[in-house]
Amino acid sequence: xxxxHISMFRSDLRYWQRQGLDLLELLTSASxxxxxxxxxxxxxxxxxxxxxxxxxxxxLGDPAMGIRIGQQILLPDIAPLxxxxxxYRDGWQALKVLEQYWSLLTEAQQVTIHLxxxxxxxxxxxxxxxxxxxxxxxxxxxGFLRLADVAFGVQASEDVHVHxxxxxxHTELFSALLKAPVTASCEHDQVLFPARILDTLNPNHDDxxxxxxxxxxxxxxxxxxxxxxxxxxxxxxxxxLEEGHYDQQALANSLNMSVRNLQRRLNAHHxxxxxxxxxxxxxxxxxLVRYSEAGFAEIAQxxxxxxxxSFNKAFKxxxxxxxxxxxxxxxxxxxxA
Numbered sequence: 001x002x003x004x005h006i007s008m009f010r011s012d013l014r015y016w017q018r019q020g021l022d023l024l025e026l027l028t029s030a031s032x033x034x035x036x037x038x039x040x041x042x043x044x045x046x047x048x049x050x051x052x053x054x055x056x057x058x059x060l061g062d063p064a065m066g067i068r069i070g071q072q073i074l075l076p077d078i079a080p081l082x083x084x085x086x087x088y089r090d091g092w093q094a095l096k097v098l099e100q101y102w103s104l105l106t107e108a109q110q111v112t113i114h115l116x117x118x119x120x121x122x123x124x125x126x127x128x129x130x131x132x133x134x135x136x137x138x139x140x141x142x143g144f145l146r147l148a149d150v151a152f153g154v155q156a157s158e159d160v161h162v163h164x165x166x167x168x169x170h171t172e173l174f175s176a177l178l179k180a181p182v183t184a185s186c187e188h189d190q191v192l193f194p195a196r197i198l199d200t201l202n203p204n205h206d207d208x209x210x211x212x213x214x215x216x217x218x219x220x221x222x223x224x225x226x227x228x229x230x231x232x233x234x235x236x237x238x239x240x241l242e243e244g245h246y247d248q249q250a251l252a253n254s255l256n257m258s259v260r261n262l263q264r265r266l267n268a269h270h271x272x273x274x275x276x277x278x279x280x281x282x283x284x285x286x287x288l289v290r291y292s293e294a295g296f297a298e299i300a301q302x303x304x305x306x307x308x309x310s311f312n313k314a315f316k317x318x319x320x321x322x323x324x325x326x327x328x329x330x331x332x333x334x335x336x337a
Contacts, residue, residue: 002045002046002047002107002108002127002128002130003043003044003045003046003106003107003224004043004044004045004046004049004105004106004107004108005042005043005080005104005105005106006041006042006043006044007076007077007078007079007080007105008077008078008105008106009044009049010077011069011072011073011074011077011139011143012049012052012053012056012069012139013037014072015065015068015069015072016056018072019060019062021056021059021060023037024037026052026055026056026059027052029055029059030048030051030052030054030055031051032048032051032052036048043224046106046107046108046130046131046132047130047131049108049136050108050131050132050133050136053133053135053136054133057133057135063168063170063173064138064170064173064174064177065135065138066133066134066135066136066137066138066139066142067135067138067139067141067142067174067177067178068142068177069135069138069139069142069143070138070139070140070141070142070143070144070145070146071142071143071146071177073139073142073143073146073147075147077143078105078147080101080104080105080217080220081097081098081101081104081105081213081217082213082216082217083209083210083212083213083216084097084101084210084213084214084216084217085097085098085151086204086209086213087202087204087205087206087207087209087210087213088202088205088210089201089202089205089207089210090198090199090200090201090202090205091148091151091152091197091198091199091200092198092199093210094151094152094198094202095113095120095122095198096113097214097217098111098113098122099111099112099113100217101217101221103127103221103224104217104220104221104224107127107130108126108127108130108131108132108136109124109125109126109127109130109132109136109137109140110124110125110126110127111123111124111125111140111144112125114190115195116192118194118195118196119192119193119194119195120192120193120194120195120197120198121188121190121191121192122141122144122148122190122191123188123189123190124137124140124141124189124190125188125189134166137164137189138164138174141162141189141190141191142177142178144191145160145162145178145180145191148191148193151202152197152198152200153197153200154193154197155179155180157193157194157197159193159194160180160191160192160193161180161181161182161183161191161192161193162174162175162178162180162181162182162183162190162191162192163182163183163186163187163188163189163190163191163192164182164183164184164185164186164189165185165186165187165188165189166184166185167184167185168184171183171184223269226265226268226269227269229255229265229269230266230269230271230276232255233251233255233262233266233273233276234276234279234280236251236254236255237251237276237277237280238280238283238284241280241281241284241302241303241304242284242302244301244302245304246277246304248262248273278314281303281304281314282314282318282319284303285299285303285311285314285315285318285323286318286319286326288302289315289323289326289327290326290327290330296308296311296312296323296324299311299323300312311323
């Protein structure tokens, strides 16, 4: 369910390519489809990216891989935040944008801002149950330092520190790359720097364009949340159908909303409950027909069809073949990993 914007993923891909990794081979070793590099999706599954980090770490054997990735981040990599990080007033305003809209870049982590006396701490925290490789955290902290240096001159100050929660023997290497002391076994993964740096005014500041950018970010964030709602509805519908029934009222109750509110939220995302039900039925029907030994009347009943002939018509609409012929053609197939 958690995702990362394709623009942020490109910074990972660039680094792996520069290190001589074959990206198609990397995808294959991570048990991922090669279409991941050619599809036009704006967001990618963070679980898949986590697996790529694991394989890249194994192939490169570089403990500083994440830091090096962050150092090569480019302004286009944070394009989802657009003009908000171009027309801000000062560093304080820029950091507030970063904290509020970080999920537009990636949902693998949260970035939070904290005042500690005369210092500002930018912390990177794993988001819920999202799979997070340690080097992804390194990349975020390193990338923040690079961009903050361009925007605010952070590394012009000698009083910048990087804290890591992990215990590592590579702090000297990390410190040399980041040009800032790195301390391991800390309470938080964070970058610390003097708060006064954020007082620097942005020469590109334009309040009208900044406000317009915030409106755009809000719309994009709401769209992302609606997308998650649809994923959750599909997941719960699938669970209901696997139990042999579906109940729109019970599903709405589980989301703490009325059926009418559920319908309204789906309409805002240009879909309907019955469309999602049809999609989930199609996915589950294909798996049951292909991989189970259940009879078609039994499958029809599980998916909520009182008349098996209605299920047969629906199956042919979904997959172009009646269920009997589809099973015969695929009876020697096995589920993919």
